[in-house]
Amino acid sequence: MGRRAKMIEKIKTLMEQHDRIRNIGICAHIDHGKTTLSDNLLAGAGMISKDLAGEQLALDFDEEEAQRGITIYAANVSMVHTYEGKDYLINLIDTPGHVDFGGDVTRAMRAIDGTIVVVCAVEGVMPQTETVLRQALREKVKPVLFINKVDRLINELKLTPEELQNRFMKIITDVNNLIKKMAPEEFKDKWLVNVMDGSVAFGSAYNNWAISVPFMQKSGITFKDIIEYCEQDKQKELAEKAPLHEVVLDMVIKHLPNPVEAQKYRIPNIWKGDLNSEIGKAMLNCDPNGPLAGVITKIIMDKHAGPVSACRLFSGRLRQGDEIYLVTSKSKARAQQVSVFMGPERIQVDSVSAGNICAITGLKEATAGETICSPNNIIEPPFEAITHVSEPVITVA
Numbered sequence: 019m020g021r022r023a024k025m026i027e028k029i030k031t032l033m034e035q036h037d038r039i040r041n042i043g044i045c046a047h048i049d050h051g052k053t054t055l056s057d058n059l060l061a062g063a064g065m066i067s068k069d070l071a072g073e074q075l076a077l078d079f080d081e082e083e084a085q086r087g088i089t090i091y092a093a094n095v096s097m098v099h100t101y102e103g104k105d106y107l108i109n110l111i112d113t114p115g116h117v118d119f120g121g122d123v124t125r126a127m128r129a130i131d132g133t134i135v136v137v138c139a140v141e142g143v144m145p146q147t148e149t150v151l152r153q154a155l156r157e158k159v160k161p162v163l164f165i166n167k168v169d170r171l172i173n174e175l176k177l178t179p180e181e182l183q184n185r186f187m188k189i190i191t192d193v194n195n196l197i198k199k200m201a202p203e204e205f206k207d208k209w210l211v212n213v214m215d216g217s218v219a220f221g222s223a224y225n226n227w228a229i230s231v232p233f234m235q236k237s238g239i240t241f242k243d244i245i246e247y248c249e250q251d252k253q254k255e256l257a258e259k260a261p262l263h264e265v266v267l268d269m270v271i272k273h274l275p276n277p278v279e280a281q282k283y284r285i286p287n288i289w290k291g292d293l294n295s296e297i298g299k300a301m302l303n304c305d306p307n308g309p310l311a312g313v314i315t316k317i318i319m320d321k322h323a324g325p326v327s328a329c330r331l332f333s334g335r336l337r338q339g340d341e342i343y344l345v346t347s348k349s350k351a352r353a354q355q356v357s358v359f360m361g362p363e364r365i366q367v368d369s370v371s372a373g374n375i376c377a378i379t380g381l382k383e384a385t386a387g388e389t390i391c392s393p394n395n396i397i398e399p400p401f402e403a404i405t406h407v408s409e410p411v412i413t414v415a
């Protein structure tokens with residue numbers, strides 16, 4: 019079997035093992051390195067050619083995207099990562115980093131259970147860091163922290179080891195203060211990020227290396243080594259010793275929840291129906307044998323396939339050819355093609371089960387935010403309307 023065929027088989031197997039799935043996003047203030055990080059994670063995990071990361075990746079994407087890397091309009095990319103001898107499927111959903119895309123950010127947050135918050139080590143926590151983190155926490159999406167552009171602290175700002183440490187501590191404290199302020203009550207303590215347990219990583223997305231305390235313990239690499247590699251212009255070597263994707267994806271797998279864990283507390287937050295009903299229970303348990311229920315988080319225009327709906331399934335199984343009911347638009351449609359992602363590529367599959375993120379073609383009436391179900395088992399009410407948090411709330415007296 020060729021490499022591609024093997025990877026497809028691996029993804030199909032992992033899709034049915036819910037404890038091996040992580041649905042995540044990356045959120046950041048603009049220019050802090052979200053695009054660079056996503057591209058290099060994918061390249062590192064072997065899902066795209068290393069030479070193409072951050073460059074002109076997919077030739078049939080439009081020009082703006084080709085210039086910016088893969089992540090502006092790609093709704094989802096998936097990768098396989100091995101952690102402690104086991105394979106995991108990581109679905110990375112694009113959360114646009116710009117303020118103008120606020121609505122899109124929130125919609126994407128609905129599809130994910132965890133997020134990597136990227137903060138530039140030079141600029142520190144910025145206003146949009148707070149906005150995107152608030153959106154994540156409001157959707158009960160758990161954060162981990164990646165402090166990026168550490169190379170600049172060493173090579174441009176020439177900070178001493180002590181100054182470096184102070185800079186990191188300040189960023190971690192700022193992020194934790196935001197988490198304390200904005201996290202759902204039950205997670206205010208549990209979701210704080212912590213250097214020692216490895217829910218914080220540091221590195222340079224651009225130069226492809228990263229480090230965390232657990233990785234330092236495992237590899238024997240110290241901060242002193244990192245400083246030397248940077249100062250001596252040996253970041254390529256460092257990237258081989260402390261690869262970005264390994265450190266960051268290890269953190270994702272260890273600290274971010276799988277869909278079965280996450281749906282237990284996320285469903286009551288986003289669905290106000292009867293949790294004791296058949297569909298309520300099925301969603302809480304991420305049950306692939308329950309009635310179909312999902313939410314469309316983004317519509318991508320594909321030159322060949324037409325509109326493609328990116329969908330997070332919370333319950334049931336969607337099969338190719340199934341009839342689907344769109345709850346808000348009160349219309350029916352047929353899922354012509356159901357596919358999952360391998361890198362940025364879509365692979366058609368026979369069916370996709372609860373807890374996964376898939377792409378569906380044929381839903382012409384679908385809009386982002388739409389609830390989908392089976393026409394024989396209509397979910398009422400639809401998922402909570404997705405609102406953009408920075409919009410003022412108008413109350414009518």
Ligand code: GDP
Nearest residue numbers: 048049050051052053054166167222223224225
């Ligand atoms: P986004 O707006 O958050 O997607 O940010 P980008 O990934 O587009 O990065 C913004 C700029 O910062 C680009 O010029 C990148 O090359 C640069 N950049 C990203 N990560 C690093 C890093 O680790 N070190 C340095 N020196 N530059 C970086």
